[in-house]
Amino acid sequence: MQPILKVQALSKTFKIRDRFFLRKKFKVLEDISFCLSKGETIAIIGETGSGKSTLAKILAGAEVSQKGQILLEGKVIEDDGKRKTSCRDIRLIFQDASKSLNPGITIGKTLNEILLMNTHYDAAQRQESIKNNLLKVGLLAEHQDYYPHMFSGGQLQRIALARALILEPKVLVLDEALSSLDPSVRAQTVNLLLKLQQETGLSYVLITHHLSLVKHMSDQTLVLDQGKVIEAGKTQALFIKHKSKITQRLLNC
Numbered sequence: 001m002q003p004i005l006k007v008q009a010l011s012k013t014f015k016i017r018d019r020f021f022l023r024k025k026f027k028v029l030e031d032i033s034f035c036l037s038k039g040e041t042i043a044i045i046g047e048t049g050s051g052k053s054t055l056a057k058i059l060a061g062a063e064v065s066q067k068g069q070i071l072l073e074g075k076v077i078e079d080d081g082k083r084k085t086s087c088r089d090i091r092l093i094f095q096d097a098s099k100s101l102n103p104g105i106t107i108g109k110t111l112n113e114i115l116l117m118n119t120h121y122d123a124a125q126r127q128e129s130i131k132n133n134l135l136k137v138g139l140l141a142e143h144q145d146y147y148p149h150m151f152s153g154g155q156l157q158r159i160a161l162a163r164a165l166i167l168e169p170k171v172l173v174l175d176e177a178l179s180s181l182d183p184s185v186r187a188q189t190v191n192l193l194l195k196l197q198q199e200t201g202l203s204y205v206l207i208t209h210h211l212s213l214v215k216h217m218s219d220q221t222l223v224l225d226q227g228k229v230i231e232a233g234k235t236q237a238l239f240i241k242h243k244s245k246i247t248q249r250l251l252n253c
């Protein structure tokens with residue numbers, strides 16, 4: 001079966017200045033490759049600074065790579081640093097949902113603007129889509145009239161999810177998206193994500209420091225160290241048998 005997402009030899013270099021203000025190149029990702037099937041989850045783990053968030057941003061089109069390809073359903077969407085299509089099929093959710101919401105406008109308006117910019121829906125269709133998406137993530141239709149400060153942390157993460165889902169993406173990239181939630185809200189959100197995955201065949205790229213989430217949610221796991229893949233495989237197998245000391249250290253956390 002053709003993978004929904006295929007990443008081939010993706011590399012990224014940042015230009016930085018060292019302490020003597022000299023220009024230096026810093027390789028943050030080197031030759032990253034993986035495949036993700038429809039309805040599957042891949043976890044990306046690694047020590048701090050290993051390049052996980054940079055990879056998440058590149059996948060979602062918020063940052064560009066320098067080399068390598070990203071293919072979605074067999075079609076090249078990024079080729080050696082050139083993004084070919086819009087990023088509505090791969091959506092990113094990060095840790096603090098409130099930071100990405102405009103505090104001055106209601107949730108309904110935020111969702112409506114996304115639909116206005118990305119679809120040809122008329123007003124009635126947009127209203128229907130907003131209502132359905134809020135219900136899909138376990139919120140109420142009335143919540144569209146609320147402002148971001150009127151929600152709890154868990155509800156804000158659900159809004160981030162509704163905002164990501166409203167354009168019917170194929171892949172969701174969850175960059176520590178569940179980390180700031182307290183354990184019971186996190187468990188509810190995980191169940192919601194798994195239910196959505198079962199119902200719609202969504203695929204997830206899960207970036208997290210929480211090993212219990214990796215075990216519970218992911219089919220395969222990729223271990224990054226200093227921008228390189230040092231180990232990859234089926235999650236269950238990787239937890240039982242791994243070769244690298246870094247993986248050992250991460251799994252013992």
Ligand SMILES: Nc1ncnc2c1ncn2[C@@H]1O[C@H](COP(=O)(O)OP(=O)(O)OP(=O)(O)O)[C@@H](O)[C@H]1O
Pocket residue numbers: 014015016028046047048049050051052053054055
């Ligand atoms: N825009 C940038 N310019 C220069 N260096 C950057 C930039 N963004 C990230 N980096 C560097 O790239 C490296 C990887 O950062 P990244 O945020 O991808 O790591 P991470 O694995 O997500 O870390 P964490 O687990 O702490 O979130 C870090 O050394 C970081 O300082």
